[in-house]
Amino acid sequence: MVVLPMKEGDFIKIEYDAFVKETDQLMDTTHEEVAKEHDLYNERATYGPMSVVVGSGTLIKGLEEALKDAEVGKEIEVEIPPKDAFGDRDPKLIEVFPMNRILSLPEFRKGDQYPAEGMEIRINNRTGVISRIFAGRVRVDFNNRWAGRTLVYKFKVTELIEDRDDRMRALISSVYPHSEEFSFEFGDEDAVDIILPDIVKLDTNWAMAKFKLISDLRKYMDLRTIRLIEVYMKREEEEEHDHGSEHSHEHDDKAPAEKGSEGEKKGEEPSENKEASTDGEEKADEKKE
Template identity: 40%
Template sequence: MKVNRGDVIRINYTGRVKETGEIFDTTYEDVAKEAGIYNPKGVYGPVPIAVGAGHVIPGLDKRLIGLEVGKKYTIEVPPEEGFGLRDPKLIKVFTIGQFKKQGIIPFPGLEVEVTTESGRKMKGRIITVSGGRVRVDFNHPLAGKTLVYEVEIVEKIEDPIEKIKALIELRLPMIDKDKLIIEVGEKEVRVEFNDQNIDSRTLILGEILLESDIKFLGYEKVEFKPSIEELLKPKQEQEEQTKETKETKEESAIEKSTEENKPNEE
């Protein structure tokens, strides 16, 4: 079974820098611990992606097409298809005073967030501190690097509802999937999240990304409950609406029970 563009699959992978062998990303918990990149809040195990949707870097994404499920591969990605080439213009010079005003003592290797004159915030890494000047590199740490991925195609998901669940797992891994109600039609998808213990801002961002992902699969209409519009309402208004919905459901259940238990009249 081969992988095609638009397929929803699960993959395991480990990414290394070709020149040094340094591991920078992996789905294996034990590998992450050995490499010193383990994140206690991270989610490890086969990751779901939609092939061609940009869930992984472009050079890896396009090279997944044509691979076979159940097999392992070594894939090399050049810099221009990974995190880009290094741009000398992204190396900026600041004064030490600019950092000290923010309570930062600059030293090589320190990762910093700098606000430019235009008000834009940029993350970079200090590369030198000399003569009262601080040079900061705003290139991605992997820019200019050739990357090597060891990839295993674990599964190709065929069931439409399981595809949607997989995309939700990708975008909102903290969601309780047992509470989800998913309806999939020929051209439309409806997802009801119900009482999830999740920040509304996180859910809003997740819904925005999910809508794009689901439409990539070919669906034309995507509906969420609660919708983004509902989540943007003031918290008190949200709570009142949730209470009304709950009361309506309870009333409907009582009416149904009463109707079912009503004695037959001859």
């Protein structure tokens, strides 16, 4: 068993369940079954041990501090106050909007749904939660949902990542989902080529994730040259179309030959008739004589 404390820059895999102390509500988890038990399951989420770099800011401050007393394979429970979690609530981040302004938001324009307390909305490029509806007005709380809450983390470091390829994969997964769709190849000791999957080409979130990835690769893997490669392949449909066209042209090229061949076969009969006609002419000449 590897004994820690861990230092900044260590690559690890960690699994955890996080609860709100005051309500025992599940806030987050890396376990699929736990998420389902607490009605927090998200089919688009990826469950399982999470790859992180200690000190990278991926984890909240209180949890990273707790890693100093961790050992690989050892389960630890730690209580984290608001100041080391998501901060205290700020009254200035609570605003009131006219109901008409809220109803003008895209999610309400069709009339399929109506604003309700506890609903998360996005307005003025910020995400908030409707905390109260009264007299034609809507109060929206832009504080982090977990601000002001004391959290209880039950966690375990499952692995210390040492392989270079696994570290590379860990950094990609820490900034962008679908890390398994990326491929990469190290050249020199300080260079890497990363082949980007098609999914990033139209994803606006990739622009920000890209710069974070480059920064982390330089900081934690000492890479100086990082090449991000986009590959554009010809679509299969186009290839099939082109392939079909080639067959069509081949068929057209062969068609005259086939017609000629048929003509030759048909020409055999006129040839015989011609011989018959010649015999007839010879007999006619004999009678004249």
